[in-house]
Amino acid sequence: MYSASGKDGKFYAIKVFFFEKFCSDAKKANEEAKHERKTIEGLNHKHLVNFVKFCDKSVITMNDGEKRNCCYNVYELMSRGSLEENLKRRGPFNEEICRFYFKQIILGLTYFHDKGYAHRDVKPGNLLFDSEYTMKLGDFGIASRLEGKDFLVKDSWGTQGFMAPECYEGEPYNGVEADLFASAIVLFKMCTGYIPFVTLDPRDNHPRTSLLQKGDFEEILNSFEKRDKFPKLSSDLKDLLKQLLMWDVKDRIKFIDVLDHKWFKGKTANRHDAV
Numbered sequence: 186m187y188s189a190s191g192k193d194g195k196f197y198a199i200k201v202f203f204f205e206k207f208c209s210d211a212k213k214a215n216e217e218a219k220h221e222r223k224t225i226e227g228l229n230h231k232h233l234v235n236f237v238k239f240c241d242k243s244v245i246t247m248n249d250g251e252k253r254n255c256c257y258n259v260y261e262l263m264s265r266g267s268l269e270e271n272l273k274r275r276g277p278f279n280e281e282i283c284r285f286y287f288k289q290i291i292l293g294l295t296y297f298h299d300k301g302y303a304h305r306d307v308k309p310g311n312l313l314f315d316s317e318y319t320m321k322l323g324d325f326g327i328a329s330r331l332e333g334k335d336f337l338v339k340d341s342w343g344t345q346g347f348m349a350p351e352c353y354e355g356e357p358y359n360g361v362e363a364d365l366f367a368s369a370i371v372l373f374k375m376c377t378g379y380i381p382f383v384t385l386d387p388r389d390n391h392p393r394t395s396l397l398q399k400g401d402f403e404e405i406l407n408s409f410e411k412r413d414k415f416p417k418l419s420s421d422l423k424d425l426l427k428q429l430l431m432w433d434v435k436d437r438i439k440f441i442d443v444l445d446h447k448w449f450k451g452k453t454a455n456r457h458d459a460v
C-alpha cells in the first residue's frame with residue numbers, strides 16, 4: 186500500500202499488485218486486483234473505503250532503483266490508520282466510543298450485504314479511519330457474492346480468530362451471519378484489547394481450542410475477567426456479546442435484533458470524544 190498525490194493535489198492510497206512478488210504472472214495479479222475492484226467499483230457508502238480508479242499495467246521504481254511491473258487500484262486515503270494500529274496505540278476504548286464505531290461497522294456492513302456481498306475478512310486491520318476519524322471497512326480482496334435466499338458463500342476464507350465456527354465446517358455458510366460474528370469479535374477487541382477465541386495449537390486451524398465449552402461465552406468471559414487490568418464491561422454489553430458469539434449460528438442474534446438491543450441503543454460518544 187502506497188500513498189501519492191493525484192492531479193487534483195489530494196492524496197490517495199494505492200494498493201499495488203506486483204506481478205512477480207505475489208503472483209507468478211500478470212494475469213493472476215490482474216485477476217486479484219480486478220476481483221477487489223469489481224466488488225467495490227459501483228458501491229459508495231460513508232462507511233466503506235471508496236474506490237477511485239485503477240491501472241492494469243504500470244512500472245514502479247523501488248527505492249533501490251529496481252523497476253517492478255504491477256497493476257494497482259486507487260482508493261481514498263485513510264490517513265488515520267487502521268483500528269488495529271489505533272487500539273495498539275490507545276488501548277481499548279470505553280463503551281460509548283465502542284458503540285460509536287460499532288454502529289459505523291454495522292452501517293457499512295448492512296449496505297455491503299444489501300448490495301449482495303459478504304466481506305469475509307472483517308477485522309481491526311481492515312477497518313480504517315479517515316482524516317476525521319470516520320471508520321470505514323476496506324480490503325475487499327476476499328469478498329464474495331451472497332447466493333440464494335440463505336445468503337450463502339462457499340470456501341472457508343478469512344482470518345483465524347475472527348471466523349465464525351461454521352466457516353470451518355467445509356459447507357456453504359451464511360455470509361451475512363459470519364460477517365456479523367466477525368464484527369462481534371471486533372467489538373470484543375475494541376472494548377477489551379483481546380480476541381476471545383484463539384488457537385492454542387498453531388497446527389490447529391480451528392478456533393474451538395480455547396473456547397473451553399461450545400458457545401459458552403460466559404465461561405470465556407469469566408476467565409478473562411480474572412486477568413489483571415481487564416476492563417469491566419456493562420451487563421448490557423456482555424449480554425449482546427454473548428448473543429452475538431453463540432457457537433451455533435441458529436442461536437445467534439440477527440442483524441435486525443442487534444439494532445434493537447439495549448446496549449446498541451445506549452449513550453454514544455460523539456466524534457469529538459471518540460478521537
Ligand SMILES: Nc1ncnc2c1ncn2[C@@H]1O[C@H](COP(=O)(O)OP(=O)(O)OP(=O)(O)O)[C@@H](O)[C@H]1O
Pocket residue numbers: 186198200234260261262263264266267310311313323324325326
Ligand atoms: N485506503 C487506505 N488508506 C490508507 N491505508 C490503507 C488503505 N487501505 C489499506 N491501508 C493500509 O494497508 C494495510 C493493508 O491493506 P489491505 O488490507 O487492503 O491489504 P492486504 O494485502 O489484504 O493486507 P492484509 O493481508 O494485511 O489484510 C491496511 O491494514 C492498512 O493499514
Ligand SMILES: [Mg+2]
Pocket residue numbers: 310311324
Ligand atoms: Mg487487509
